[in-house]
Amino acid sequence: MTKDAAKPVILWFRKDLRLDDNHALNAAHLSGRPIIPLYISEPEAGAGPLGAAQAWWLHHSLEALDKSLRQRQGRLVLASGEALDVLCALIRESGAGAVFWNRRYDPLGISIDIRIKQELEKQAIETRSFGGQLLHEPSRLMTGNGTSYRVYTPFWRALEGASEPEPPLDPPAKLRLASELAKSEPLESWKLLPMKPDWAKNFSDLWTPGERGAMERLRAFVEDALDGYKENRDFPAKQATSMLSPHLALGEISPARIWDATRGLSKRVSAADIVQFRKEIAWREFSYHLLFHFPKLASENWNDRFDGFEWRNDDGDFNAWCRGLTGYPIVDAGMRQLWRHGWMHNRVRMIVASFLIKDLMVDWRRGEAWFRDTLVDADPANNAASWQWVAGSGADASPFFRIFNPVLQGQTFDPDGDYIRAYVPELRELGAKYIHWPFEAPRSILAEAGIALGQTYPKPIVDHASARNRALAAYNATKDTASTRSSPRRAG
Structure with a gap:
């Protein structure tokens, strides 16, 4: 074994916590x-501080x-600060001779x-970066003219027509984790949890963060929901x-x-569901x-x-939207679910x-x-x-003039109002006929459902037809300048 081969390697986890x-x-x-x-x-990790x-x-x-690491006789070292400073300090302390990581593709992350x-590398420290966060490196999947894709459908065809992604790697059965590690900061000191x-407090009712939770979610989806996905989603x-x-x-x-989990399912799941x-x-x-x-x-x-679009950016409208108090039930249900x-x-x-x-003409940003x-x-x-897609300003975006009618959207995709009732309890007793537009319901119907518009549930903050115009x-x-912007990057 060479001297360098005995030196530890720092495995730098980022958005690859598995x-x-x-x-x-x-x-x-x-x-x-x-x-x-x-x-x-x-x-400023990646695209900035986490939400x-x-x-x-x-x-x-x-x-x-x-x-998971402790089950393998190791542990995760936690450190805060500028990444280069932290890495250099850990290299000095541990004598590590290499740093390995999986690539990230956001602008700030790439530059870091x-x-x-x-x-x-100036310090003769081996550095190696790997793919795996995406199916294909964004710098390599290009059009026939050598330019980046700007339209989704040709991109999908290129991805579908490319070689199948490599089969995923199973985790090593055993890991040689360093026994003497640097001091780790207490996770609680980072104050990531709301107090x-x-x-x-309701997040854990729905979510189990961690690799095991992810695998269980994938298994349940493939077994129970992938069949019929195209229609039901x-x-x-x-x-x-x-x-x-x-x-x-x-x-x-x-x-x-x-x-990989969608391979070999053709006997029980339709090809249309898998493709979708x-x-x-x-x-x-x-x-x-992009x-x-x-x-x-x-x-x-x-x-x-x-760039020349004149946004209204009314703070009152924006705050009503954030709180799920717009007076349009499908909108309010979504914001309250969030x-x-x-x-x-x-x-x-x-x-x-x-x-x-x-409807509100608030800047998509x-x-x-x-x-x-x-x-x-x-x-x-x-x-x-996705926000630029809806705004019409993005690549291959939905045309701006395609303006969703929130009432019709609710009637189409939540016809019985079950989703609305789950998140807007004020409307729980309202029947399906009016649950998507309580502002059109007769007073007697509202009274029977215990609803007083403007008191127990808001009146619409905007008239959709007028707002559309x-x-x-x-x-x-x-x-109409009919131009778009593009800038080449490379990942580190």
Whole structure:
């Protein structure tokens, strides 16, 4: 054994909090060196500080990862500070000769990783980065002209036509974890959990953060909900979606593991259901492709026609939307589900986003920021790309003039009102005929249901028909420059 081979390797966990299908972990294991598992609380990790809801998730995910490592006679080292400073200090203390990590693809994360790799290599420290957070590297899946994709359908065809993703790696049966580790900061000192008030008290009713929770969620979805997924996924009252997005967001499960779970199911699940679910995974891939090539996806319009759009940005309207007090039941149910569980059904996300942007004419960036703070599955690529899609300003976006009618959306996708009743208890006694538009119900019907509009439940803060006309007029007043922005990146 050479002198360098005896030196520990630092395994730097980021948004890959798992042992399964972890390429950096596998490489560290195959190196034969003692492994020092490390997680760094960076002041501006990746796309910036975690939102409050995802910080709750991170606390429990780190606990779960540490438990898994302790079962293998190791533990997770926790440290806070600038990543380069933390790594250099740990290298001095432990004598480590290498640092391995899995790549991240957000702009700030890329720039941090490139700088760290350059600085450590100057010190003769081996640095190795790996894929595995996406099915395909965003720098490699390109059009025939060598440019990045701007339209989802060709991207999907290219991804579907590419070679099948490599089978996921099983976690090593045994790990050689370093016995003498650096001092670890107490997780509680990071204050990731809300205290008073504990607004996350209901999160654990729905979620089990950690790799085991992710695997159990995947198994349950494949066994119980994948069959019929294409038809059922749009109905928020049904348990018909995978609920894997928070686990993916912090890397407790890899997209390759999820993709692999959909193989070999043709005898009991239709091809249409499998393809539709895979397309949802591909949308995440497309979102990272966009973010990689357009780093300002969360702050600038992809289509600069929208730079001249005159937003109203009324604070009262925005606050009513955040609190689920708009007077439109499907919108209010979605926003209250978000507050209660840190998550919202995807169809309803589109409805509430359309309402904020087009009915209220509030800048999509305010909605994106609110979701980033309140979603347990907040994702720098998915969140920004999806908001720009609804706003009409993004790549391959829904046209701005496609303005959802919140009443019709509710009637179509929650016909019996079960989803609304679950999250808007004021309307629980109202029948299906009026539950989507209580403002049109006769007084006698409202009284029988115990509803006093403007008192127990708000009147609509805007008239949808008038708001639609107002939004279209503002859109038509903008200058059509028919241009988009793009910027090449490379991952560290």
